[in-house]
Amino acid sequence: MHPRSIAPAGPGLEERAQRAIADPDLQAALGNITATLGRGLRQIRTEPALVEARHRAAAIRREVLGDLDGWLDRAQDRLESLGVTVHRAAGPEEARRAVLDIARAEGVRRAVKSKSMATEEVHLNAALEAEGIEVVETDLGEYIIQLAREMPSHIIAPAIHKTVPQVARLFSHVAGAQLPADRTTLCAFARARLREVFLVADMGITGANFVAADTGTIVLVTNEGNGRMCTSLPRVHVAVVPVEKVVPRLVDLGVVLPLLTRSATGQPLSTYVSMVTGPRRPGEVDGPERLHVVLLDHNRRALVGTPYEEMLACVRCGACLNVCPVYRRIGGHAYGAVYSGPMGAILTPLLSAGDEGRDLPYASSLCGACSEACPVEIPLADLLVRLRADLRRPGSPVAEASSWPAPPPAPPAGRATAFRLWARLWASPAGYRVSTAAARRLARLVPGPLYGHLPGVSGWAGGRDVPLPAPRSFRQRLAARAEEGW
Numbered sequence: 001m002h003p004r005s006i007a008p009a010g011p012g013l014e015e016r017a018q019r020a021i022a023d024p025d026l027q028a029a030l031g032n033i034t035a036t037l038g039r040g041l042r043q044i045r046t047e048p049a050l051v052e053a054r055h056r057a058a059a060i061r062r063e064v065l066g067d068l069d070g071w072l073d074r075a076q077d078r079l080e081s082l083g084v085t086v087h088r089a090a091g092p093e094e095a096r097r098a099v100l101d102i103a104r105a106e107g108v109r110r111a112v113k114s115k116s117m118a119t120e121e122v123h124l125n126a127a128l129e130a131e132g133i134e135v136v137e138t139d140l141g142e143y144i145i146q147l148a149r150e151m152p153s154h155i156i157a158p159a160i161h162k163t164v165p166q167v168a169r170l171f172s173h174v175a176g177a178q179l180p181a182d183r184t185t186l187c188a189f190a191r192a193r194l195r196e197v198f199l200v201a202d203m204g205i206t207g208a209n210f211v212a213a214d215t216g217t218i219v220l221v222t223n224e225g226n227g228r229m230c231t232s233l234p235r236v237h238v239a240v241v242p243v244e245k246v247v248p249r250l251v252d253l254g255v256v257l258p259l260l261t262r263s264a265t266g267q268p269l270s271t272y273v274s275m276v277t278g279p280r281r282p283g284e285v286d287g288p289e290r291l292h293v294v295l296l297d298h299n300r301r302a303l304v305g306t307p308y309e310e311m312l313a314c315v316r317c318g319a320c321l322n323v324c325p326v327y328r329r330i331g332g333h334a335y336g337a338v339y340s341g342p343m344g345a346i347l348t349p350l351l352s353a354g355d356e357g358r359d360l361p362y363a364s365s366l367c368g369a370c371s372e373a374c375p376v377e378i379p380l381a382d383l384l385v386r387l388r389a390d391l392r393r394p395g396s397p398v399a400e401a402s403s404w405p406a407p408p409p410a411p412p413a414g415r416a417t418a419f420r421l422w423a424r425l426w427a428s429p430a431g432y433r434v435s436t437a438a439a440r441r442l443a444r445l446v447p448g449p450l451y452g453h454l455p456g457v458s459g460w461a462g463g464r465d466v467p468l469p470a471p472r473s474f475r476q477r478l479a480a481r482a483e484e485g486w
Contacts, residue, residue, distance in 0.1 A: 013334065013359040020330040029161045030331055037157065037265060037322045044262060044375060057256045058377040061313035064246055068304055068312070071213050072295065075246045078216035079293055082278030087294045092122035098294045099124060099205070099238055103133055106236050106290070108202040112194075114220065114227040115139035116207030117155060117316060118240045118296055120338045121351070124205070135205075136197045138226035140190055144170060153332035155339065156264045156318035161331050194226065204230035204288065208241040209260065209316070211293075212250040218293070219253060220274040221260065223267075228274045237276070237288035242296050244312040256315060259375040263317040299351050307386055311346055313376045320370035320380055326363050335360055342370035342380045346387055354391065361387045433473075440469045 011019075020026055044050045064071050076086045089095035095118075103111070111133055113119065125135045125146075137146040141159035145152060147170045152158030159167070168181040171189050179185060206227060210219040218239050220227045231237050247256065261270045280287035303309045321327045321341030332340035337348040337357050342364060348357030361384045364370075370380040425431040472480075 011336075013336070013363055016334040016336060017330040017363070020334040025163055025166065026161055026331055027329075029163050030328055032160055033154075033322055033328055037154075037160075037318065044259065045372065050259075050262070053255055053259055054375055054377065057259050057315075057375060058313065060247060060252050060255060061315070061376045063248060064244065065304060065309050065312055068243065068246075068301060071246045071248060072243055075211055075213040075216065076295070078213060079211075079278075082216045083291070084216065084278060085290070085292045087292065089122075089294050089296050089298075091298050092296075095122040095240060095294050095296050095298075096124055096127040098292075099240070100127060100131055102236065102238055102292055103128065103131065103203060106202065108133055108236065110134045110136070110197070110201050111203040111205055112136050112138050112197055112201040112226075112230050112234065113142070114204070114206040114222065114230040115142050115158070116205070116240060117152070117338065118207045118242050119205060120152060121242075121298065122240070122296065124240065136194070136201075138194050138198070138230060139222070139224060140187065140226075143190055143194065147171075147174060151333065151338060153340070154318060154321060155316055155341070155343075156321075161333065198229045198233050201230075201234045203236045203238060204234035205238050205240070206230055208239050208245050208293075210245055210247045210253060210256065211241055212253065213246050213248055215250045216277060217250055218276040219257070220276070221257065221270045221272070222274070223265070223271045225272060228272055231274060231276050231288065232286040235289045236292070237279070237290070238292045238294065239276075240294045240296060242298070243300050244314075256376075260315050260317050263315075263319040263373070263375040299353055303350060308346070308350055308383060310378050310383060311343070311350065313378055314343055314347075314374075315376055316343075317375060319373040319375060323369040323373045325365055325367065325369070330363075335363065342384065343378075346380065346383050349387060349391065358391055361391065436469070436473060440471065440473070443468050444471075 044054055079086050087098040089098055111128060113135060128135045137143045141157055144159040144162055144167055153161040164183060165181045167186055168179050171186055172179045175189060179189060206220055208218045209221045211217070212219070220231070247253065257273065258269055261267045279291040280289055300312055303312060320343050324341050327341040335344055337344055337360065339347045345357070345360035345363050348360055364384050366381050366384065368381045374380060425435055
């Protein structure tokens, strides 16, 4: 397998977005998001039992954040009592080193991986391959993008940007023969190829959706059997777990798991929920001989106590991506980071201490759909607005916590003056009515193609469609209806 490419640092968000919008194959593939993902979001917002479960899940996640270090210590004590070796990793480098040390000590030559965004975050595959270890992704979507040498495009469905003919071409290259663009045939090919690898792998690598502090149980949620194969067949299992994935009690899974799966794919529960509690015990026929857990910090604990600690409640369901009008037009790779969509636009700058993704908070219309969709009630739109300001303001709480680099240049002075004048004009009803009436008349004196290039409009129109103002104001239309007897 080849190491994956990371989005180039050169092009900015706007250029990457324009490329994505101009890609017909990508636009066709992105249509699958609405059709196949997020089908349970309406129920979560409307059904009384699910609304209550949402409140309970949000409370559980905040309970963890209220004493994150304490819950981590409890989880580590319980894991170690079960015979699990726990490693604490301050950042990606320490996480990679921990896994590499394990692989060297165990003489690992081949590793199989279940889908894990945490391992993507620390770029683990490249580190293992540089050591001469073959790494095979076993989730179907991850396997596809590994063959394409790409990063995931979606947190739940990493290859959602690929069309069936594109997958057929990738698999045909591996097979050495032309395969038809047929889903069933392609899945059968991948299943046969991966089954051989499971049987000879020395190490299984996974993430974790949750870790229960009271029992030391590692919980994996998948819709394929690959996660269970990665944890039961290889003699060594390594789980790379972000520190916020801990939950206080095993019973809490009865609340958070159904919300996670319903928000992600619309399922009441995923096809496979695997729970791993310690390595193989005497008399058991499967499971790893040795189990390691790498607890990954990567600036997460520095966010506790800041307004951004809310992001640590995220359960990685992908609901905010599914409803985001920006993500649904540009896809995940345009974000140039492991995490995309609204949650990625916040997490990427925070986890990198401002080294990456400083333009990502602007990849949002601030429509609020992401906040409404979040099953654990994270105010994503509010955090995007705050992060836009904090990225420019030295001395902000997050800057002090994460040692941000120098802020980007402030906007031109003329823009700030224009916004102040606009605010003063719209502070009075008369100013609002006069200015909007003038805008409606002016818009109809300018040819349509030129409207988006007017002063004050061109910057906004650079990344958005700018519709003409309505011929009549809302008040005028309302008055007309009243006269008509509505």
